[in-house]
Amino acid sequence: MDDPIRLLLILIPALPLAAAVLIGLLGPRVLRQQSHWLAIAAVLASFLCSLLLMRELSFLQRAAGAGGEVALGIGYEEVRRLWTWTDVADAYQQPRTPPGESRESLVGGGSRDFRIDIVLRADSLTCMMLVMVTLIATLVAIYSAGYMHGDPGYWRFFAYFGLFVFSMTMLVSVSNFVLLYVFWEAVGLCSYLLIGFWYQKPAAAAAGKKAFLVNRVGDFGFALGVFLIWTTYGTLNFHDSLRGGELEPARIQQAVAAERAGEVVPAEQEPVAGVFGPLRLADNELRPAGQPRTSAMISLAICLLLLLGACGKSAQFPLHVWLPDAMEGPTPVSALIHAATMVTAGIYMIARCTPLFLVSPDAQLVVSVVGGFTALLAALIALTQYDLKRVLAYSTVSQLGYMFLALGVGSLAGVTAGMFHLFTHAFFKALLFLGAGSVMHAMGNVIDMRRFGGLRRVMPVTYITFAVGCLALAGVFPLAGFWSKDAVLGAVHDKVHELEPHDSDSHGPAPHGPAPHGPAPHDSSPHGSAEGGGTQAVERPESSADDDVTPVFGLSNLLRGQIFHWLYLLGLMTSFLTAFYTFRAFYLTFHGPELIPPEAGRHAHESPASMTVPLGILAVCSALVGLLLDRSYLDGTNSFANWLLWTPSLGFPAAMRTTLPGEFHLSVAGWSTLMALGGIGLSSYLYLGSRHEIHGIRQFFDLAWVSGWSDVESFARMRQWRVARWVRECSAAVGLEWLLRLVVGALLLVVLVLSAPLLLLYYVSPYKLSYHRFYLDELYELVLVRPLRGLARLCYGIDRWLIDGTVNFVGRVPRQIGDVMRSLQMGLVPFYALAMVLGLLILLAVQLLG
Amino acid sequence: MDTATLLLVTILLPLAGAVALWPVAALGTRAVRWTALAVTLATLLLTVLVIWDFYPDHVASTEREWTWLGAGEQIQFGIGLDGISVWLFALSALLMVTAVLVSWEAIDDQVPQFYALLLLLECGCLGVFAARDLIMFYVFFEFTLIPLYFLIGIWGSEDRKYAASKFFLFTLAGSLLTFLGLLSIVWWKAAYVAGGELTFSIAELAAAVQQAAGTPRAMSPGFQAVLFAALFAGFAIKVPLFPLHTWLPLAHVQAPTAGSVFLAGILLKLGSYGFVRFCLPLLPDATYLFAPWILWIAVIGILYGALIALAQHDLKRLIAYSSVSHLGYCLLGVFALNPLGLQGGTLQMVNHGLSTGGLFALVGMLYERYHTRDIQQLSGLARQVPRLAFFMLVFTLSSIGLPGLNGFVGEFLVLLAMFQRAWQEPLPGWGLHLKAISVLAVFGVVLGAWYMLWLVQRVFFGPLKHPSGGHDGAPPRDLAPREILALAPLAVVMVWIGVAPNFFLRPMDGPLREVEAAVARPLQEGLQNREPVAEKRPQTGLENLTRAR
């Protein structure tokens, strides 16, 4: 094939799929314990293809940017059509806007086909995700070959694995909301299969189902969002095309020109502006066509529904409950799917939909609030968990919350920061999970941190790499996490600054000068006109809100600024907690007295090379990736962000008017480092020292003193006091025992009543809340699952007794009538004659009188 | 042989096979089974040939009519396929192979009679979908009842007689009304359009309705409403719609596996097919008027069926209630009255036939092995029967609408169409209703995933448990090649529809567009009527909110 991009785009998902199918067919009989070779080879090839694709794309981008050939000046994308999935012509008649505005015909109005082509796209965002996914997948595949060795379902694992990589690569490279939804669910299916991989474990099977269902709730929102996009924009494609399916940009330009000139073009040649296509983005035409007044509501609704979908997939509050349970799956799966790739699909989707969110500031606020809140909540829960993988799972939820926080800022700085955090997080979280897997492997699948400890000498490689991962997660300079977390917090900080009134600086979170107006931080950006984006942002307080977009919630800028300010503080707080719980887990596992559970048996040693080598590679990446990609501290250039700005969904004019990435916030960096070090320090103090202090602190947060205070048994002990005995004897002597009992009983009652609230407090003590994950699972069980099951039983009862009863009753009516009629059949000849005569009489009367 | 003759042969072949079983029965049950299989396979092959002929121009090129009854050219033995019926026709032929294969060992008394009835059933179903004439449609429509009645009544489980009578009476009661309604339309045509000339051709009737639309000779809305109610009675019971569904779980639970497969796969489609074929094109105004109500009923059925399925312990009953839920989607699509919905709804009929038919076949296989259908007695079977578990998972995923398999395509199109309809609803006051309906329908998908996955989790995952009172103590064997042969074609078609649905949607486009054109007129009128109103009152709930603010 002479079109390398097409070939690569097909190869990247096709290779893992082919591997999956082959393993599925040959696995049980032929490949067996050799199944991994096929998977590794395919995924590795896929990774190489992704790199090639990135290279091809960057050439093309540079050529386009240099020649100024990008037609409408926004982004660069390559789309390739494979085949037509569905095509329902004239499916939707969108109300036409008044004639005269010829542009409107491109983006709204007229007859719309429901045409879904299987179209693959290559742009910066996709390439970034592809490289990340395939790289991590390759490493995890190699790791799994060691980790899963000897499992009876070995081939099955790699078949699922290939299927997942296929789905995930398709997810990021499709160019259509329907197909996005398709692979959105497909990765969910792979997740379901892999969580329930050890299906004999009831917990694993239940966790798989739970993951699928919670995701379905999210998908419910996603689907509604997609429907709303369809009715609003009349297309579900990301890209521009012609109605006949033509994708060639030149042809589209030609058609647009013809349309603008008022020529009558055949239906095949009519241009269709994709949701994120240059035609629409050039003028920020995401205002729904034809319904200007409802546009704000609809935009908000679309965004919130998409957000619900993202919350499901990316495990954000309130749909985060499935991710910790998903740790029942094999650890490589947790590393790949539930830390690095699949759970970031929500982030990817929101980043992809940036143009939609940009016209709805309220939705952005919600994204940020959800993200910030989840980050804090998950971090709080992670503080007290003893299951090593669950700590990491909550950490993942928390970090995903960070990403949402950044995405919700609504500036390019925020979006790129979120994606950057996604990128770095993939490395160090995969590293941590694989490290945890290594520990599990050695400890004979024991994962409770209380049952092992001091492993640093037993597993030195794991120890070192895990330490690197922990430092990166905690955000310690100069590891990857530091840079991305700084970018996130910096973006939020900028937002606060942007929203606050200029004359009063009193709310400022920290002394922070105006943004350094460096030279245009994006030389390679396709927009020559966008220099000094930062300046513009300061000058235009409402830069992210377009003129005809009215915020639905009606919050003032001041209030929104304050909310973002709180979110910023929350982020800092979370980074403290992150550092604390990360190192708590680290110390509990690798430090302290050496403790090895009996299940470990002969396995208690360092893992094989197939597992340690990926760990090493990931550790190196975690350490260096931030330093290499984010050079904002040097010259304000974040190569990662600049690369991303080539994405059509990001680098379009309206977005370019927001705060651009590239600033390095020394103060923010300072604060966050301080927080991280504080967290590390505290946990070092607590967990490297004696365990007694830990116990004390836990008792304190558990409100143990309350329990001691209101314990009924303490009253029982009081009976043994000498004074008490004396009083009792005295009263017995004077025969007033009953009075004594009365008084003591009354006292006891009063004390109990008074301490009831305290008891309640005891049961929701901070420690217990955190340990029991804020009782959210129980709450869902109580509020959703049980009522629904009850309703189900009620419905069944109604069905059996009421509805079927009615049916049976109706069925009995003819028999009842028949019983009545039977009595007429009495066998008397004169009676029959009489009946006949009466009938005749009626006929006669009708005939003669009628 | 031209296509029409081929089609005729296809329809009559099972009938001939049923007759042929008479002499074959003397050779023993083995011979009977193989003969039945050969006949069904031959029918399937012929069906493929017919579709092969039919597909390239995907028009009803296969139509042909022979005078059948009556003086003059009135009642015709008219057969032909179009895009609406072709896939259901093919599905009948396909599912019958499955039905024959799943009864291979399950049925061992009165075998010749059993297979003869199965073949008769197939003939009836093929005939219904190929009928081009109203009387012929009705005759085949009723003809399908009889074999199934005996299949349930003779080879069913313990409560079979009650179930068979209930099924028979229920459906018969409705379809008699339907017949009256259909005859009334014929009468209207003769009295008002054709000048006294009777015609029973469906196409001519539809054309007459179209032609009379808007003129004084058109049926008045009141008349249409009454006829619609009559037609609705039969079709809604067949579908079955929400309050009329109670015969279905009973019949499914009691029926032999092959009966369940065919009942779920084909016979339930006769109702929704009838809606598309008759209600929409022949009674457009009434359809348009009643559509919101039927949509409500459909969505209530979706949620209600799903909830009840959640409370079931009997595998068959669970799947039966899931049918109630899934068929709600078909109707949702059909009564969304736009091209997307019609195509989605029609495709969903095929999808449901594949997935639910397959699920019933699997339950039958499970029952053969473990002699129970009680979910609580089974657990962790994936270890003993991994292939069965694999197929179960595939069919389950198809049933809950997982992308990449067939269920998703239909469901997505239907829901999208519903949403689009809600957005454009011209009937005053119905906009919010329809929006609520579409949201609830989407929520039904969540419930659907819940009960199906819970079923799989309980039966196939977890620690191994099954009633140890099996026959000989030996662990049940996994699927035999014969059983895989019964299931694999269904799975293949599922993937095919899921990956390239356009292949299946393309032929539907033409005929469904005609149907849509018939109902589009009242819709367009409604839209035009809405325009002046829109100035004064808010159109949508969202806008309401905006204005209130």
Place this chain on the structure above:
Amino acid sequence: MYLSGAAHIGQAVAGLWPELAGGGGLSAVAGSGLLAALPDWRVLVQSPTTWGLVCGAVALVLMLPRGSAVARVLGGVVGLVALGLLAAGQPLLSDWLAQGLFWILAGVTVLSAAAAVAMRSAVYAAVWFAMSLLGTGSLFLLQGASFLGVATVVVYAGAIVVTFLFVIMLAQPEGHATYDRLTWGWYAKPVSVLAAALMVAVLTTALPGIRQIDALAALGESGAVERSAGVLHPSHMARFGAELFSRELVSVEVAGTLLLVALVGAIAIMIQGRRQAQAEESAR
């Protein structure tokens, strides 16, 4: 606002169906039409025919079984009154002789028919029936149907009634059976008599309608000459015979065959019955 959808449909359904009215499916049968066709109640009350029918019904009730002797006598009297009332309601014939003759013959016929029905004893009933037949025959003569008058007397009174008497003697040689004094239920008598009375009432209500049919009326008034050439032809028997054996020849043959078949049938039945009886006896 939400109800308007429902109201819309209701409106549409409430619309009448022009198809049904215009297509001529069923003739409009509405209850109100029947009521409207009934004569005014005042006319009914004033009409002697009404009271005659009432009296006749009462008389019949009184006379029919389970009535005492007093009741039967009373019934006879009331019956006479009824006949008078009915006669009063009828138009008079122009000829006084004919009128008187008719009244006597009609009275005899009807009263003896009533007596035939009311008699306890089957024998009496048969005799009264013969009496009634004589009256009928005379009425036929009065109409100018002399052959029929004679035939009725000869065939009915002479043959059939005699057969009756034979059968009575064979089957019920003696005494009054209980079933002759009883009906078969409390409602049998009133409902039956009411039905009979209503039937006459309906028929008499329709009588004046004859007048309204102009063609018939004209025929009735002006046909004296034609009748003397037709049914009232002087050589009545010859014309009657010619008519019977020319136009109705086939029917006559069929009737003859029927008589033969009936004869054979009756014999066959009797033989069968005898065999059965013999078989029963031999079994005994």
Place this chain on the structure above:
Amino acid sequence: MNELALLQNYLLVGGLLFAIGLAGFLVRRNMIVMFLSAEIMLQGISVSLVAWGRYHNDWGGQMLVVFIIAVAACEAAIALALVLMLAKQTGRLDIVLWQDLREEGQPAYVDREVPEEREEDQVWPTLTPAGIEPEVDPEEELHRSRV
């Protein structure tokens, strides 16, 4: 003669005969009397037919009556034969005895109370004896008292 008046008068008589016959047929239980009643009904019809025939100056009415008489004769022959058969089987002419065709489970009709036969009713016609009086069989006497 006033033809219309004649017609009306005859029709009334015919109607009355028919009605009386009808009432008798419905009320009486003796099969022979029921049969007589049916004949009375036929007479009513005959009267009407003759009247109409005269009025219309048509032979048809009288022709029909001839056939009625013929059919009545046939009917009498067959029906009386049947009655005789039935009477032989039970010894009674009561129609109510023959109610075997009633629905299953339906109670049979039985007379609640039988009124006493009064003295004055105990008179029945006696045919004047003719010829030699047959010897009375004592068994037959016994049998007769049962009737």
